[in-house]
Amino acid sequence: MNLLExxxxxxxxxxxxxxxxxxxxxxxxxxxxxxxxxxxxxxxTLLRCINRMIDATSGxxxxxxxxxxxxxxxxxxxxxxxxxxxxxxxxxxxRLTVIENxxxxxLGYKSTLAGILGRYSEEEKRQAFEIIEILGLSHxxxxxxxxxxxxxxQRVGIAxxxxxxxxxxxxxxxxxxxxxxxxKVIMDHLKNISTKLGIxxxxxxxxxxxxxxxxxxxxxxxxxxVVYNGPPNLTPEQIYMIYGSEAGELIMDLxxxxxx
Amino acid sequence: MELNESLKSLWAEFQRQExxxxxxxxxxxxxxxxxIVMNITLVSLALLTIYGFFTFDYKGVxxxxxxxxxxxxxxxxxxxxxxxxxxxxxxxxxVVVTLGLTFLTTLIGGTIALFLGxxxxxxxxxxxxxxxxxxxxxxVRAVPTVLWVLIxxxxxxxxxxxxxxxxxxxxxxxLIKAYSESFEELDEGVIEALKASGANWWQIVFQAVIPSSxxxxxxxxxxxxxxNYMNAVAMGAAAGAGGIGYELFMASGYYFDLRExxxxxxxxxxxxxxxxxxxxxxxxxxL
Numbered sequence: 003m004n005l006l007e008x009x010x011x012x013x014x015x016x017x018x019x020x021x022x023x024x025x026x027x028x029x030x031x032x033x034x035x036x037x038x039x040x041x042x043x044x045x046x047t048l049l050r051c052i053n054r055m056i057d058a059t060s061g062x063x064x065x066x067x068x069x070x071x072x073x074x075x076x077x078x079x080x081x082x083x084x085x086x087x088x089x090x091x092x093x094x095x096x097r098l099t100v101i102e103n104x105x106x107x108x109l110g111y112k113s114t115l116a117g118i119l120g121r122y123s124e125e126e127k128r129q130a131f132e133i134i135e136i137l138g139l140s141h142x143x144x145x146x147x148x149x150x151x152x153x154x155x156q157r158v159g160i161a162x163x164x165x166x167x168x169x170x171x172x173x174x175x176x177x178x179x180x181x182x183x184x185x186k187v188i189m190d191h192l193k194n195i196s197t198k199l200g201i202x203x204x205x206x207x208x209x210x211x212x213x214x215x216x217x218x219x220x221x222x223x224x225x226x227x228v229v230y231n232g233p234p235n236l237t238p239e240q241i242y243m244i245y246g247s248e249a250g251e252l253i254m255d256l257x258x259x260x261x262x
Numbered sequence: 263m264e265l266n267e268s269l270k271s272l273w274a275e276f277q278r279q280e281x282x283x284x285x286x287x288x289x290x291x292x293x294x295x296x297x298i299v300m301n302i303t304l305v306s307l308a309l310l311t312i313y314g315f316f317t318f319d320y321k322g323v324x325x326x327x328x329x330x331x332x333x334x335x336x337x338x339x340x341x342x343x344x345x346x347x348x349x350x351x352x353x354x355x356x357v358v359v360t361l362g363l364t365f366l367t368t369l370i371g372g373t374i375a376l377f378l379g380x381x382x383x384x385x386x387x388x389x390x391x392x393x394x395x396x397x398x399x400x401x402v403r404a405v406p407t408v409l410w411v412l413i414x415x416x417x418x419x420x421x422x423x424x425x426x427x428x429x430x431x432x433x434x435x436x437l438i439k440a441y442s443e444s445f446e447e448l449d450e451g452v453i454e455a456l457k458a459s460g461a462n463w464w465q466i467v468f469q470a471v472i473p474s475s476x477x478x479x480x481x482x483x484x485x486x487x488x489x490n491y492m493n494a495v496a497m498g499a500a501a502g503a504g505g506i507g508y509e510l511f512m513a514s515g516y517y518f519d520l521r522e523x524x525x526x527x528x529x530x531x532x533x534x535x536x537x538x539x540x541x542x543x544x545x546x547x548x549l
Contacts, residue, residue, distance in 0.1 A: 055458055083460035093455035095470045106469055110460020117465035159455075166459055 004064075005031040005170060005202050006052070011061035013047055013226075021047040022058070023226045031169075034196040034203045036213035036234070039223035040245050045206040048223065049172045052204070053085045054078060066169060083110035086163025086201075090175040092155040096148040100139060100158050103147055104130045107165040126165070133161045137191060153184035160191055164201075171195065173205040177212070185209075189216050210241055335520060343525035347517060348509065353526075357533055360505030363494040367426055368487045371433025376479075378434070379441030380467055385453060386445060395438065402435030407493050411501045425503035429493055437486055444478035445471055477549055484541040491537060495530055506530060 006029040013022040021044045029035055037045050050056040052063055054070055063070040065081065073081060086107070094103045108126050109117045116122075122130075134143055137157045142150060147158060156176060163171055173192065177185035193216050196203045207213045213220055214234045222230030222244030230236075230244050291297075345353070381387045382395040402410075411428030418424040448471055456466045472479070498507020506526060513522040 053458055055454060079460045079462060081460075082458055085458070087455065087458040089451060089455060091449075091451055093449070093451035095452055095474055097473050097476070106456055106461070107459050109456060109462075109465045109469065112465070114462060114464050117461065118468040120469060162455075162459070172458075 003031055004028045005033075005066060006204075007062075007064040008052070009062040009064070011048070011051060011063065012059050013044070013051055013056065014059045020226050022051065025061070025223075025226075025228055027221060027228060027231055029170075029202055029204065032196060032200040032202055034193060034205070034216060034218045035221060036205050036207045036217040036219075037221045037223060038207050038210060038213050038244060039229075041208075043223045044226040045223055046174055049087075049174050049204065049206060052172060053082050053087065055087075079110060083166050084169050086166050086168035086171045088156070088159050088163055088171060088173040088176050090178045092152075092159045094147045094155055094158055094162075097146060099144050099146055100134065100150070101127075101130055101143050103158050104134060104161045104165055107162040110166065130161070130165055133164050137161050151184075152180050153187060156180065156184075156188050157191065160188070160195075164195065164199075168201060170202040170204065173203060175206050175208060178208055185212070192216070210236070339520045339524035340527075341524075342521055343528055344521040345525060346519050346522050347513065353506070353509070353529060356504070356506040356509050357529060360491070360494045360498060360507060361533070363422065363425060363429070363497070363503060363505060364487060364491045367429040367433050367494070368483065368490050370426075371430045371486070371490075372437055372483050374430075374434050375437030375441055379438045379445060380471070382438050382442035383445035384442075385448065385450060386463070386467065386471065392442075396442070399435045399438045402431060403439065405432075407432040408496065408500055411497055411503075415501060420502050422503045425494075425497040425501050428501075429490060429497065432493075433486055433490060436489075437482060440482040440486075441475075441479060444475040444482065447478070448474050477545070480545060480548055481541075484545070487541070488534070488537060491534065 008025055008027055011022055011025040012020070014020055025048060037048065039045055047056055051058040052065070052070070054063075058071070061071075066084065068081070070078070070081060095106070102120070105120070105122050105126065108122060108130075112122075131143070134140060137160060139154060139157055139161070142154060147155060150158065159176075171192070176192065177188050180188060189212060192203055192205065195201050205213075205217075214236060217234040219232065220230065220234045220236060221228060222240070224244055224246055230240060236244075348356075378395055378399075382392050382399070384392045405413075407429055409428075410431045411425050414427040414431070415421075415424035418427060452470050452474065453466055456470050461469070494503070494505060495507040495510065497503040498505040498509075499511035500507075502508065506529060510523065510526045510530075513519045513526060
């Protein structure tokens with residue numbers, strides 16, 4: 003069953019700039035999809051058009067049988083609780099503790115007043131501790147987020163998205179500011195979430211090798227258009243096509259797949 | 263290889279230039295229009311000041327005599343301070359009145375400014391609302407506190423009510439600007455993250471915006487508290503709002519009692535130092 007369907011999605015900035023032009027693809031439940039493409043190709047815009055952090059100019063996004071662009075403000079807020087989002091710069095409230103940041107993921111389910119006062123139910127708190135434990139942050143629960151390392155911050159970001167009980171995760175370059183070791187930890191967590199919990203993941207990536215290793219499918223975007231949509235074992239020619247022929251030689255480590 | 267060669271030629275070019283320009287000094291700052299205008303302004307201000315000193319109308323005052331007289335006046339004021347018309351108890355009571363005026367105006371002003379500051383911050387509000395509030399607030403700030411007190415004295419009569427309203431008014435103007443700029447410092451991504459998880463505006467404000475900017479808010483509020491303390495002293499004298507400022511006014515303008523003026527000045531200073539100490543302690547605790 004298709005969880006997400008994107009039809010003729012177009013986003014125009016100003017009169018000239020087309021960030022996305024006529025994007026079409028669909029995502030099955032539980033799939034792990036990487037979106038790759040050069041900087042400025044429209045990857046981030048695409049992700050944000052799905053949960054309407056950016057409003058597309060035209061086109062349809064059908065998530066879980068509902069057209070996202072038909073929803074009013076209240077319904078949209080409800081829909082966003084079903085879509086978790088993970089960011090390159092983590093976007094945590096640095097002055098608050100890990101557990102407080104994780105519980106922020108529940109705000110969408112709460113009344114305004116309960117959210118303002120930060121009153122969470124015992125069940126929600128128990129769940130938060132459980133997720134923190136799974137992500138290996140139990141020693142950091144009461145630490146303030148500005149005391150954490152990048153990898154730990156990103157795990158808090160993942161925990162905040164997971165406690166929403168989402169059907170899909172949108173990850174905007176989750177490992178772009180992390181070193182290779184930590185990147186592997188984060189990607190393994192995301193992959194686990196996808197396979198074990200059945201949560202669909204749509205991940206923007208800059209690392210082609212990572213995308214090929216982890217994804218069920220790769221979508222290549224260049225200049226606002228989908229130029230590749232298929233299995234993750236890309237050939238060098240296909241990579242050149244996605245990144246544009248003018249790029250010349252690319253720095254690539256295809257993990258021995260295409261060695262020899 | 264290619265890189266190496268181009269570097270080499272660049273180096274050679276550089277050395278040739280250096281030889282040809284031994285006599286020419288290197289500049290690290292480029293003269294532009296702004297810096298020229300700035301220099302001209304500074305020089306002409308300096309010249310005007312010097313010219314001013316030569317053309318003052320001294321009205322036959324002997325400068326040396328005047329300076330000596332002032333120093334002899336300062337001696338009883340600051341070296342022999344003494345109560346003459348009221349005692350320590352009344353003095354303390356009057357200081358508390360002044361502090362009450364300060365506290366009240368800062369509290370009311372801060373509360374109003376917190377909410378209007380949220381609406382004035384461009385990342386939390388629409389551009390039009392933000393500009394409207396900021397424009398209005400700029401006008402409020404342009405008029406000095408004393409003038410606001412006198413304006414409200416028309417309706418409320420000269421006294422503490424006019425002083426509270428007038429000082430609150432100016433406090434609101436000051437703090438809205440300070441608060442909204444603190445809110446605008448906040449990383450846009452944090453707001454985006456909470457919005458993406460379905461949180462609404464009030465929840466984002468109380469869960470992300472205020473916790474992130476609480477140190478800024480606190481230091482601006484203390485800053486304003488100190489300003490309001492000075493204002494409260496002045497209002498006691500100028501607008502009859504009571505407090506230690508009124509005693510100061512009586513001692514200087516009515517009794518011509520230099521010793522009491524000195525004592526009151528020390529009183530005010532001691533309280534100001536105490537406030538500063540408390541604010542520093544509090545800031546360390548919150549940080």
